[in-house]
Structure formats: C-alpha cells, structure tokens
Amino acid sequence: MSESNAAVGPDQPPLIVKIGGARAVDPAGVIEDVAHVVAAGREVVVVHGGSTAVDDTLEAMGKEPEYVTTPSGVSGRFTDEETMGVFSMVLPGKLNTELVTDLRAAGVNAVGLSGVDGGLVTGPRKSAVRVLEDGKKKIRRGDHAGKPEAVNAGLLSSLLSDGYVPTVSPPMLADDGTAVNADADRVAALLAAELGGELVLLTDVEGVYADPEDPDTLIDAASTPAEFAAVEDAAEGFMSRKVHAAEEALSGGATGVVISDAGLRKPLLAALDGHGTWID
Amino acid sequence: MSESNAAVGPDQPPLIVKIGGARAVDPAGVIEDVAHVVAAGREVVVVHGGSTAVDDTLEAMGKEPEYVTTPSGVSGRFTDEETMGVFSMVLPGKLNTELVTDLRAAGVNAVGLSGVDGGLVTGPRKSAVRVLEDGKKKIRRGDHAGKPEAVNAGLLSSLLSDGYVPTVSPPMLADDGTAVNADADRVAALLAAELGGELVLLTDVEGVYADPEDPDTLIDAASTPAEFAAVEDAAEGFMSRKVHAAEEALSGGATGVVISDAGLRKPLLAALDGHGTWID
C-alpha cells in the first residue's frame, strides 16, 4: 500500500485533502506537505471544516450551540438561521481566509471557495429533521442543512488547470437557493469522486481501529468487500461518518481513500506513504 | 451623459459595481439590475464593503470598534489582530456568502472572492499609523491595513470569460503575507482601472453636491480638470474618499466613474442612465 515518492508526481490523480479548520489545530505540517505535493506537479484540492470554531463563536456571541439526536442515535448540529450566519462567518470567513493566507505564505497558489461560489457544491435542502427529545419523536423544521450531490466540475478544473489550489469549505448551495450547512468530509468525498481523485481524510486518530480501545488494532487497508465490511463494523461515532464518506467517494469514482492522523509531523506525506487506513 | 440602453450591451467595457455590504441595506434592487446587465451580455464585477456590520459583530462579541484620527484629520478604523479576525468573519464570511447566494438566486453566476484568494488584490502593508489622540501625535503599530496596488488580472479575466460574476470583498493580501483590511471603494477602483472598465460607486446620497447642505446643487458631471477640481473641493468626509477612488480608477485606466444613489428603485440602471455624478 506504500506509494512513497510516486505519490507526489504529476502523473497521479488529483489529490483531495480534508483537514480540520481551526488554526488551533496547527495545520502548519499539512500546509508544508501541500506545498511539497503541488511543487511536484500534482493537482491538489484542500477541503476544510471547522465545526468546533463555530461553537466557540456562537458562545462568544452569547448563543448556545444546538445539537440534536435522530431516532436512530445520529447526533448532529441543528443549524437555525442565526447559526447559519455564524457558520458563514467562521468557515468561509475566518477559517478559509486564514487557511488561504497560510497556504499562500507557503507558496501555494490557493483560492478559497465555499460550496456556494459558482454553485460549486449543490444538492437537496434538508430543512426538516426527525429528532428524539426527552424520549419523544419530533419533527424539527428550519434546519439549514443539505446533502451535497453535485459539483460544478468546470469551475474546479478551470482553476486546477490554471495552477490554482481550490481551498473549499461548506456551506453548500441548496436546491431552494439557500446557503446551508454540509458535512465537510462528505463535500471532500464528492469532490474526490467528481475528479476521479485520491481522498485523504486527516483526523485526530491514526485511522480505523478494529477495536477503538486498542491502538494495536489499526486496520491498514481494505480492498475487498469483506475487508471494507470489517472497517464499517469497526468504525464508531465520527469515524463511521468518515467511512461513509470514503464509501461515497469510491462509489462515485475516487481512486482511493486514506483516513490518517493529522498530528503526524508530515501528515499528508505520511498518509500518501502508507500511514493510516487505506480503502480502495 | 445619458447612456440609456447602450449601457448594458456586450460591446460595453466591463462594469465594476461597488455596493454596501449589509443585507439590511436591501440590495435587492441592485441585484436585479446586475442580473439585467449580465443577461444583456456585459461583463460585471461586484465589489462590496460592510464596515458597519463589522462594528455590529464586534459589539455582539463584547469588543468596542476602534477608530483613530490622523494628524490631518482623516478618521479610519484601527484593525488590530482580533478585529481582523472579525473583519474576515463578516466580509468574506457572512456578507459575501449572503450576496453570492442572493445574486445566484437572481440568476447571476456569482463567485465570491476576497482579495486574498489567488492573490487577487495585493499591495503594501500599513502596520504603523500616525494618530492624534488627546492632542498628542502618536505612532500606533499593529494595524492590519494595506494599500491595494496590484490585481491578479488573470484570475479575474478567466472567471469573466467563463461567464462568472466575480463578487469581491476585502481583505487584501499584504506584501508581508498577511490578510489585511482595505478600503472597498479603493479595491473597486483598482479593479476598474485594471479591467479598463466603468466604475459605479453606489452610496447613500445622490452624488457629489457643490453644497452638501443643498440637494439642488448636485454636480451632474465632471469631464474637464476644472470640473474635477470643483468636485474634489465639494466632496467632504466619506465622499472625498469616493472622489479619490474615482481619481485612482480614471488615472489607472477606467473609462468612467459614476457616484450615485443606492436607494433608487433600479439604482444601477439609473446610474448607467445618467443619474448621479459622472466623472470621466
């Protein structure tokens, strides 16, 4: 599964790198790695999230972040209109501007885009959600969330062929014309699928563990349906979303996905060199 | 000076429209007008500011906006590091996302960009500023401000020729690699100069008045040096900045500038049709 230096050549498929959003996570390592890969001639798209920074800003503005749980136990943010405004402030505003600034300072010709820009990421609006509250099933309406389904590939490839590194963050543009929250892993997966690229999901653990309690059980790779099923079974909580994103990327046309540790010294190069859990 | 419908044809130079930033200003009229001009085949770039919304957000976060006055009496925001973060939240974050969403809903193929994206707007950092405080002259350091001097014209023309409407906001990228505050009128002027375009500065008055106290003294046009000098003499406060921006645009290659009222029913079409103060 090791790709060593071949991973950064111009003959490789586009690389889609999903990183966390907050500068606090210190993305310096991954920024240097992106610069290295771009300098070697490979096309790169960077995708970032930043949900914890949204919570911090909501709290700084005196508003409590709201999370809901669906009847089957999936937890997620409920994004009302005011929260949506703060979401746009933090992701395409503060975090994307910082990340593009830092990438450019490292010599990367980054252009920041939200999914709204040029209709880059579109799909159905999900304004109502079933939730479980105090044991009651309820319908909550007014959620500003959507499911990323389509990409303006022309905008992306035009920027890539002009030598830019698109640096993408939610929100996406929903089919009702509103800007809405979307899962950044899923946006990255959709872009990887569209570009036939390789997807690197950097996270705060080494990869998928067969037993999350036991770091010795890291799953190195999954190439067969049985191996993938084992990864799916093993992934819990936020990791199960990354595995779902991997699945969507691969079924949509991505060449491979790796879930790896953002905390390594050269996290992107390490992932390309075989660290983490590879799925293809 | 009337341009009537010829103003919206494809044979016209690119149109650069500077509008306020906050949705509260109700940009619906100008958005419809932009859609109209774009549909007629003319290239359009939209530029927005949003300084008052920055103040509102600073206050919501418990921080007092800071304005300083230079020894010669020019007042301006002092943008410390924290304010710069809020500036990015509000302009390329909330306001730009809202404006791009609204433009797209009106059928305009808008792509939001800050001056940092792709190094769109660059120039010297101004980190120190002379101020007058309690009658004392002082040096204030740590200002995150810059002077827009250069444009990534390739990015702009590539987007324009692909049929997009670049929707641009500060910050700009300073020569020390940081994202900094820049005057949005001046950014618009620089883009108009670079594109050899026509610049429309929409504001909250009808144009430049010979006597600001007397609405009957609106100056219709200035085409000679003497007429321009009269406009310069008449402009006070924020209006003098717009006149300076007009001057920079024209000396840099813009074909004409009009300062006109954003509050008219069809504010952009009205400006193109001869309302406001025309300078060329």
Next chain:
Amino acid sequence: MSEADCVTCGAAVALPEDAEVGEIVDCGGCGTELEVVGVDPAELAEAPDLAEDWGE
C-alpha cells in the same frame, strides 16, 4: 387530554397531556405516523417521511 382525527383512517387519536407542536404520534387505528401541527385545538397531519442520513 385532547384528541384529533387521524388524517389517514379518521380514527380518533389521543394526544399526550404535554403534546407539543412537531411531536410525532402513532395512529392506533392504522399505524400512520402523525405530526402534531396544532395543540389548541389539536390538529394532526401526516408526518413527513424524512430519510435519516448519516451526514445529518
């Protein structure tokens, strides 16, 4: 305790004491999931079938 008619089968459906707008109750007659859209007076509508999505 108020009640309202099931929009599918017409059966009377009893609402819990503390029923809230948005709450989902099941019709005892036909099993339809009903959304409480009003409490005073009680009013029911067919609850929208919202596919639960992993990326919610």
Next chain:
Amino acid sequence: MSEADCVTCGAAVALPEDAEVGEIVDCGGCGTELEVVGVDPAELAEAPDLAEDWGE
C-alpha cells in the same frame, strides 16, 4: 520629568510628564520627530515617516 538624547543631533530632549510609548516629540535642537520607544528609562528613536493616505 525625564529626558533622553536626540538620536540625530545628540541634544537632550525633555519628555512630558505623562509621556507614553509611541508618542511623538520634536527635538528642540534639530527639529527631528522622535518616537518615545521607552519611558523608564526614557528612550527615543527617529519617528517613522508614514505617508498619510486618504484610504486609511
């Protein structure tokens, strides 16, 4: 009241009682604009010549 030497002509320049770092004082000897870069002890540097710009 403290004083410090002008960095240009060496003349002693008296600082106002309430001098603050960043404040600009003029040298009585040569007229150079001096920035107070320290108050205890007093220290002066040549004040940067910052062109005032309309778009500040």
